[in-house]
Amino acid sequence: MESLFIEKKFAYDGSQLRSLFAYLEHGVLGPSIISWQGACDIPFTHMVDGEDLLAKAVIESDEMLHFIIEIFDRDLFAGVALQRMFASIARDYLQKHAAAVLNGQSLMREGDDIYWNDRKLSISIATKSPVSVMVHFAMNVTNEGTPVKTLSLSDLKLNPAKVAEDLMHLFKTEYQDILIATQKVRPVN
Amino acid sequence: MESLFIEKKFAYDGSQLRSLFAYLEHGVLGPSIISWQGACDIPFTHMVDGEDLLAKAVIESDEMLHFIIEIFDRDLFAGVALQRMFASIARDYLQKHAAAVLNGQSLMREGDDIYWNDRKLSISIATKSPVSVMVHFAMNVTNEGTPVKTLSLSDLKLNPAKVAEDLMHLFKTEYQDILIATQKVRPVN
Amino acid sequence: MESLFIEKKFAYDGSQLRSLFAYLEHGVLGPSIISWQGACDIPFTHMVDGEDLLAKAVIESDEMLHFIIEIFDRDLFAGVALQRMFASIARDYLQKHAAAVLNGQSLMREGDDIYWNDRKLSISIATKSPVSVMVHFAMNVTNEGTPVKTLSLSDLKLNPAKVAEDLMHLFKTEYQDILIATQKVRPVN
Amino acid sequence: MESLFIEKKFAYDGSQLRSLFAYLEHGVLGPSIISWQGACDIPFTHMVDGEDLLAKAVIESDEMLHFIIEIFDRDLFAGVALQRMFASIARDYLQKHAAAVLNGQSLMREGDDIYWNDRKLSISIATKSPVSVMVHFAMNVTNEGTPVKTLSLSDLKLNPAKVAEDLMHLFKTEYQDILIATQKVRPVN
Amino acid sequence: MESLFIEKKFAYDGSQLRSLFAYLEHGVLGPSIISWQGACDIPFTHMVDGEDLLAKAVIESDEMLHFIIEIFDRDLFAGVALQRMFASIARDYLQKHAAAVLNGQSLMREGDDIYWNDRKLSISIATKSPVSVMVHFAMNVTNEGTPVKTLSLSDLKLNPAKVAEDLMHLFKTEYQDILIATQKVRPVN
Amino acid sequence: MESLFIEKKFAYDGSQLRSLFAYLEHGVLGPSIISWQGACDIPFTHMVDGEDLLAKAVIESDEMLHFIIEIFDRDLFAGVALQRMFASIARDYLQKHAAAVLNGQSLMREGDDIYWNDRKLSISIATKSPVSVMVHFAMNVTNEGTPVKTLSLSDLKLNPAKVAEDLMHLFKTEYQDILIATQKVRPVN
Secondary structure: OEEEEOOOOOOEOOOOOOOOHHHHHHOOOOOEEEEEEEEEEOOHHHOOEHHHHHHOOOOEEEEEEEEEEEEOOOOHHHHHHHHHHHHHHHHHHHHHHOHHHHOOOOOEEEOOEEEEOOEEOEEEEEEEEOOEEEEEEEEEOOOOOOOOOEOOOOOOOOOHHHHHHHHHHHHHHHHHHHHHHOOOEOOOO | OEEEEOOOOOOEOOOOOOOOHHHHHHOOOOOEEEEEEEEEEOOHHHOOEHHHHHHOOOOEEEEEEEEEEEEOOOOHHHHHHHHHHHHHHHHHHHHHHOHHHHOOOOOEEEOOEEEEOOEEOEEEEEEEEOOEEEEEEEEEOOOOOOOOOEOOOOOOOOOHHHHHHHHHHHHHHHHHHHHHHOOOEOOOO | OEEEEOOOOOOEOOOOOOOOHHHHHHOOOOOEEEEEEEEEEOOHHHOOEHHHHHHOOOOEEEEEEEEEEEEOOOOHHHHHHHHHHHHHHHHHHHHHHOHHHHOOOOOEEEOOEEEEOOEEOEEEEEEEEOOEEEEEEEEEOOOOOOOOOEOOOOOOOOOHHHHHHHHHHHHHHHHHHHHHHOOOEOOOO | OEEEEOOOOOOEOOOOOOOOHHHHHHOOOOOEEEEEEEEEEOOHHHOOEHHHHHHOOOOEEEEEEEEEEEEOOOOHHHHHHHHHHHHHHHHHHHHHHOHHHHOOOOOEEEOOEEEEOOEEOEEEEEEEEOOEEEEEEEEEOOOOOOOOOEOOOOOOOOOHHHHHHHHHHHHHHHHHHHHHHOOOEOOOO | OEEEEOOOOOOEOOOOOOOOHHHHHHOOOOOEEEEEEEEEEOOHHHOOEHHHHHHOOOOEEEEEEEEEEEEOOOOHHHHHHHHHHHHHHHHHHHHHHOHHHHOOOOOEEEOOEEEEOOEEOEEEEEEEOOOOEEEEEEEEOOOOOOOOOEOOOOOOOOOHHHHHHHHHHHHHHHHHHHHHHOOOEOOOO | OEEEEOOOOOOEOOOOOOOOHHHHHHOOOOOEEEEEEEEEEOOHHHOOEHHHHHHOOOOEEEEEEEEEEEEOOOOHHHHHHHHHHHHHHHHHHHHHHOHHHHOOOOOEEEOOEEEEOOEEOEEEEEEEEOOEEEEEEEEEOOOOOOOOOEOOOOOOOOOHHHHHHHHHHHHHHHHHHHHHHOOOEOOOO
């Protein structure tokens, strides 16, 4: 699994969640996780979460830290499981690195979301392209421009680029470790 | 997904990790998670983790809280991902419910293991039967009879049966939620 | 598997055979079978059966009882097999409930069609979306507006809404029963 | 799909339900359906239906018409669906060819079984080998030696070898037709 | 697997690489290989090779011998492996039938390409449609209009239609042979 | 993909064709190709090729160069395709490196075999374990002890260890290249 932090900021509008985005736009080939900072504003035409579509949800934020994961040869179930692993890894990381701010309180992962009490840090969706499964995961960098009560990396006093590099490293390690776990075990009856 | 806590104690020797164990021995049909308490002693003939086999690892404990998860129609990659989800769910649960003992320190999930500093709470393996993927996950109830420095539910002042019921409930919810997430999303290109 | 009979009549023009139609238009989540009444007129742009396309077939009827089945995580082969199961279930049901009209003669299922001698009751297609396999099956409510010699539920003196509810119930039971049959069997060598 | 009626009678004891039985014992290569006549007596060691195992079911008959279907590259769900298609095809065939005996009454398919009122004609199981999915389906030729109230081909005044040839032909046609239906359809979104 | 050599010449512009092209345009149903002669000019809108897209590659030739292979129920990995088998079969065939011209020198297959020293004979891509995997493979009939140093069937003194018929025959045989090899082998542990 | 040439000679008797052989016996983890020299003598109990079993074939040689390939998460069809790719790669390599001996004549690949006229160089089988697909491919190092007319690496004046290292390198490159080809292509409709 390759990774890339894209220095240039750009907005996420949902159209980035397409197969080979990392390869065709940023030269990152194969299973990958990429990250960048930018606004978030997803029109209904690009919204893929049926629940959000039915709820006519507004998904906006002035500045988020975005991640797109793409893996090949897996079904959507595995994609959703990896999405939640990423949320879990992020929660554990933020808990540790924002300990001073959190002051003994716990961040909570619920499904693919991370919360601090009723403040929502993140949004995420996992979906399927004809050649891959893909995850978008994003955390607020700021609380500006969000339609609900949010938590942001600014609140946690964390540097987005550093968080991105660290989380991508942790996720790559986990992914590789999961893969190895499928190749070193004897079958049972 | 069905679940069952088996009241009767019995030892885990690896032979329980076989397809339809929950159904044929305990009447639990379909995707399932079951749990019970008992000793753990896995001879090499039933050891399926190649890494343990190569290391000639001793896997023993006088009393553990065992879980066996079985799901159908998924590949081993998804099985390993679910195994880690279970470890993550267990970590979060124990962190919350043993807060008084942990005293502000964090339990850590590493791969499929849970640690408190250098004390290992759990063992786990995910493997494949011809009809399903299966996970064994077990946490020490006591530190007696373990070959390494361990942590146990006793240390955490937690009741194993209660932990079992709660974790099975949380896992079933997560599993169902993952499944729904694969059935409510539009594909991308 | 969820089911829904939609009270409001609307025409089927092929565009309804798209992934998540039941969820996004009618709130029915997951594997599902839905049904409604309405005209049928499928333009070539929405026709997915290559055989019909090559034959430049006219597919029209003034009033049909429509069904759309959607299942996830299965290949098209399973989708076609379920389509034929549905046709078989429908045949058996109609044979029993229209006994007085049929007067000892048998309805015949041939592939995905149901016939009474040379009179065709139904049309059907199974196809694949990027996230699911889907079946459209429809029976004439009337013989008006059909391009071939047809049989209709009116001929059989049957109430479409009752037929819909009954067939959806029977199909859900069969589907659930098939699923269970995959989860209670030991593998062979 | 190839087929073969084996002239030589031999008993079915469950051990015939193994991969490549048709090829290695009877030279029939690839997806296949074979048939023969013989007693049926399945000891628990060869019983693969978990439900029968839990019920400690006795599965015996002095003379049955056996079928074994083997297909490759499909999951067990498709195997079970084909099993039920076979039962449906058999029901329709027997209804037509034993019309004089049945005297206007209907044979009923329920899941993988065929009944005439409370008289059971058939037994069946679908399972998975490491390289294929397999179905055993058998109909009583006589009612001798059966543990429950049964119906037999003798009751229906039908010649077992003729029934075997006809059903194998019908099933091959249906299988081929299902396969073609997966190769002539355009995908939807 | 069916095959067809289309007598009428037409240009390949990438739009032919779509599911059911052989069936809907030329009546060839199921797994297939078809071939025809014509120019080649692939605009970026129809270019599917990400490497070519990134390189802004020009893919043109005044006259090529085109092949499109379509198979169902396989993943893209198998599609790419078949693509390379086709290249290997073509190399072996051309080596034998153009021996006089090649004069003891060897054609070389590299990945999906065939070379004579630095002269490139062929282009190819394998991709996935929602219902199949597809391969386009084409060899220059002439060296006119190609953007790089090329080899052509004219150089090799070979008749394109004869080459097409022979290669399609050889590929069908290989495909069928691979399929049989998956249906005559016992599993291992 | 990892590779290993095992310096120690040992006989191949078919029992080496089991999942995780490379990992559990030689520490090579994940998709792999390993090689060694040794006699070959496969008793019927370990013979997995149904064709050989039916023919009661004798498979023996005093000294062969053995290869075992194991890949995960692929079906047997892909395994057989890779087996033939390996045979093709071997043929091309031997043609080039034994040019002096072959004296302008061509080695021929037929299915999974390599021939020089009527002299058979190699044997091979591809099969499936519950967790992987596996290939055994072996070339005669000597013609001693073979039941048919054979060709050997000795005839070709080639050093087995060198051939092993070179072919493993070429195969790893091809495998990696195939994998990349599945991850850089846009889907079609």
